[in-house]
Amino acid sequence: MTTTHPAPASPGPNPGPNASTPSTPPSPAAAPPARYRVTPTRVLRSEWHKLRSLRSSWITVVSAIVMVLGVGLIMGGTYTSGGGDSDVDTVVLTLYGSMLGQLCLVVLGILMTAGEYATGMIRSSLTAVPARLPVLWAKAAVFATTVFTVMFATALVTFAAAQAFLHDTDQAASLTDPGILGALAGNATALTLMGLLALGLGALLRSVPGAIGAFIGGVMILPEILGMLPYEAVERAIRYFPTQAAGALGSATPIPGTISPGPALLALSLWAGTTLAAAALTLDRRDV
Template sequence: MTTTTGPAAGPYRVTPARVLRSEWHKLRSLRSSWITLGSAAALVMAVGIVMGTTYTSDGGDSDVDTVILVLYGTTLGTLCTVVLGILVTAGEYSTGMIRASLTAVPRRLPVLWAKVAVFAGTVFTVMLATSLLTFVVAQIFLADTDQAASLTDPGVLRAIAGNAAGTTFLSLIALGLGALLRSVPGAIGAFIGGVMVLPEVLSMLPYDAVETAVRYFPTQAAGVLGSATPLPDAAPVSGALLALALWAAATLSAAAALLRRRDA
């Protein structure tokens, strides 16, 4: 009689569902995960309510897109989710937990893809719910102003969903940088320098080609997704969404390639 052993045998074999469940358990069991997500949601809501309560029609901001005005706090909220994305990957290297994860899943890549799926689903859900609630609450105070709008107005729901999607993609880029650099401070520095500062520096160059290219950099593309009306001198919504997806895919693909080659 032949006895089969190893990770594929018996009730304890490694399956995609079990890897996903393991990563979800790790994310939700850490108090820092919910503190960070809660901070992101609180910042978005707080800024949105402040914008709603302090806005006046004669303040000179009537040309600002309503969704951008209400969800202006998304910039601060995204910083929180970016840090969380880095902690999801680089944080495991700093604590040494990654060795246990890769021992349990020797093929390695399922661990990374499970992290991506769990993290992306969580961030998108939290930010979408937060954006919807913030918009509705802020509109209570904006009802008698020139920024009054409803969820059924053209482009509003798309912009709210796009706002959550933009945050999610930026956070996935951060997660990929964390997996690439395996250092929390290093990944935070790389994100700030490469994703946030570099486009601003390049935009000062007097070249049309550079100006066009900068429109498709991550932070600029994310801003396009969160607007209910077309922004001047910006990428189209479809192009911005594709650019964000490609930036995230490139970062995560590089992280996956190095994960297969380097020791934990």
């Protein structure tokens, strides 16, 4: 009787030294270290460093302060009771220079956005922050905080300095008088919102001359032209335009032919917000 043994299993082909072994699938990319992540705080800090490191920022802000303070001192020092300005609101009288200071802040707002397109710096900003929109919001936040703080302090100093000349006239007033402090804060708020409107125009048009021209033509000149039309509906609508709404915010007493401070603040905020929203849409959808 013979016993049958199973044949030994074939070892199969030798894979050889150069054969590749199955590799494990690559793991998802690890999150960048915390020190390299883009956060809102870091974007804000970056925009703040840009603002305070540029010479143009200092020139425009200091120019606005000098305009407001200088004109306020001139108005206070040359005022006489019973003159042609006796019916003008006290805050409006002392802050006449805000109209000139506003132009400086408008230029600053435009330079913060359109100026980066002119120099090419916007490419670096958007490369560092690929989401894009946080850059615009950070610029607006830094601008608004800086301008309101500086211009409110300037308004307080200007009012106090002008009252040193006006204390014995019919324009004598105090910060504790009804409406005075609110009008000073309203003046700073109006300057801030007008600057934000200009900042949005700069981001929307991406051109410094174009944005300045659009602001002067559309915000400052157009309402004056429309005011010549003999239509009551147009006259009522003009009261909600940016320049007219800004004027209503900076007065301690109601100005004839203007809206009250509440609707004025809402109207001016809508103008600035709409412009920034249009700029955000353009920034998100258009190439740099």
